[in-house]
Amino acid sequence: MNAMWPRRAAVREMTIQQALEWAFAVEHARIDIDETGAHEFDRPGVDNIWILQRHRELGCRVDGGGTSDPHPDAQIIAAAVEALPIGVGGRRMALLVAECARARRVPDWGQRERFAVVPCGWDATDTGFTAHEVKGDIWVWRDRHRVRRERRFPACPVSYTGTPASIAAARRTYLNWYGALLHLLSVLGNSLALTSVHLVDGLPELSPWRKGD
Secondary structure: OOOOOOOOOOOEEOOEEEEEEEEHHHOEEEOOEEEOOOOOOOOOOOOHHHHHHHHHOOOOOOOOOOOOOHHHHHHHHHHHHHOHHHHHHHHHHHHHHHHHHHOOOOOOOOOOOOEEEEEOOOOEEEEEEEEEEEEEEEEEEOOOOOEEEEEEEOOOOOEEEEHHHHHHHHHHHHHHHHHHHHHHHHHOOOOOOOOOOEEOOOOOOOOOHHOOO
């Protein structure tokens, strides 16, 4: 008679970007940024991944119920994102990584940026929208009869899009996000906590804006 052995869960190979999208978009894992002091009395020095491993060993988790928890591996991935150090972007980068993974996209690196002059605001009218105007400066001039004239003309505040500075800022954000994924690949790839996901090499393009070069 063959012995009955418990079946191990199939291990899936994923890149770090695929793993993040699976955790946040499929399993709906969440990061818990402590804005309200909810973790004020947590044990100091205890890592989130360590806590999740202890939950797994117990085979249960104390929870109020109501909804099913994400897969334990998804929770571990989310915990690693939440724990991104300041040198990799910290809390702000954790939110960006989670947002991009949930939307299955990469940060906007300026691919849709075009130089343009646009109004700073719009006003609703009976026929649609018109550019927002403010009271401008008083202009003084002399007409053809050399009579002094002055008038206050309305002005439309404008802003510029697609400037070199704004595109450079977007590309810096993309490179910082890329660095965060590289950090997560190193942390999670060397961890024994994941049981159903095996991280393989593979990262997004480092400089997608160089395609046309």
